[in-house]
Amino acid sequence: MDDPPAPPGHLTARDTQRALGISAGALRNLVYRGQLTRSGGTERHPWYAAKDVAAIAAKRQARAAA
Numbered sequence: 886m887d888d889p890p891a892p893p894g895h896l897t898a899r900d901t902q903r904a905l906g907i908s909a910g911a912l913r914n915l916v917y918r919g920q921l922t923r924s925g926g927t928e929r930h931p932w933y934a935a936k937d938v939a940a941i942a943a944k945r946q947a948r949a950a951a
Contacts, residue, residue: 896933920941921937921938
């Protein structure tokens with residue numbers, strides 16, 4: 886079953902995984918470590934702020950380029 890759509894400026898957990906190229910477990914680790922916080926949704930279907938996801942992606946890209 887698909888996640889309910891996120892409001893503008895937010896990504897679902899599945900969209901966040903695709904944007905970062907990570908698994909569900911890796912996403913849970915980001916949240917657990919405080920590197921990414923939920924910005925809405927429900928416990929089962931969280932949303933993440935698109936700007937926060939973009940910042941993590943940029944940081945990963947910069948680290949890979951170094």
